Amino acid sequence: MKRSADVVLHLENVSRHYKQGEEDLVILKDANFSLKSGETVALVAPSGTGKSTLLHLAGLLERPDGGEVFVGGKACGTLPDERRTAIRRSEIGFVYQFHHLLPEFSAVENVMVPQMIAGLAPAEAKARGAQLLDYMRVGHRANHRPGELSGGEQQRVAIARAVANAPIVLLADEPTGNLDPETAGYVFDALEALVRQSGLAALFATHNMEIAERMDRRVTLHDSRIVEL
Numbered sequence: 001m002k003r004s005a006d007v008v009l010h011l012e013n014v015s016r017h018y019k020q021g022e023e024d025l026v027i028l029k030d031a032n033f034s035l036k037s038g039e040t041v042a043l044v045a046p047s048g049t050g051k052s053t054l055l056h057l058a059g060l061l062e063r064p065d066g067g068e069v070f071v072g073g074k075a076c077g078t079l080p081d082e083r084r085t086a087i088r089r090s091e092i093g094f095v096y097q098f099h100h101l102l103p104e105f106s107a108v109e110n111v112m113v114p115q116m117i118a119g120l121a122p123a124e125a126k127a128r129g130a131q132l133l134d135y136m137r138v139g140h141r142a143n144h145r146p147g148e149l150s151g152g153e154q155q156r157v158a159i160a161r162a163v164a165n166a167p168i169v170l171l172a173d174e175p176t177g178n179l180d181p182e183t184a185g186y187v188f189d190a191l192e193a194l195v196r197q198s199g200l201a202a203l204f205a206t207h208n209m210e211i212a213e214r215m216d217r218r219v220t221l222h223d224s225r226i227v228e229l
Contacts, residue, residue, distance in 0.1 A: 008168045008201045009035040014067035027053045029224040035201045042212035043205040045221040051205045059092050059171045060084045093162035097174040099154040101146040107157045108142040114164045132160040136190045152183035170202040
């Protein structure tokens with residue numbers, strides 16, 4: 001069922017800094033950002049400006065030094081680690097530049113893994129995995145291992161795996177960075193169709209401006225804050 005167009009990810013006055021020797025390196029300061037259901041947003045910024053840090057904070061992989069991160073309306077900044085892990089597993093999907101598929105498993109088995117960790121029976125997990133692979137246009141490769149798939153096919157399997165547990169937010173870190181422009185466009189076509197049909201919200205860090213221009217909004221990092229382009 002398509003979710004209503006409400007805010008599923010919200011960063012409120014978020015700050016993050018690291019110690020670099022004696023220096024305090026400020027990555028984010030009082031940063032604010034909202035992502036709605038069914039929306040695609042491109043995060044476009046030079047390397048080293050904090051894109052990965054922002055995605056880690058949004059994905060509850062890091063804690064903010066100040067401010068709050070809300071996922072599905074829940075304040076998550078100070079939750080215990082086990083609760084944050086549970087939210088990551090059920091509410092957030094991740095896709096990276098490298099697919100990180102398990103090489104000894106077939107495509108459909110890779111999509112089954114997170115579902116079975118969540119408690120789904122193998123037969124149900126396989127049926128849903130096959131459905132997702134069909135949706136991502138790689139159903140005909142379901143029984144092939146990652147080494148037998150092209151780069152674009154591997155990334156589409158990785159996206160299917162990322163959304164296998166029906167998250168409300170998808171965080172993607174340069175997922176088309178290793179692909180040629182034509183293949184990158186094909187992967188984004190499949191991802192965009194998935195977002196529109198399911199109501200999933202996607203934050204997509206990318207250097208590919210052609211891909212970024214196709215999204216609903218574009219943001220960047222400037223003076224340690226998140227600003228619209």
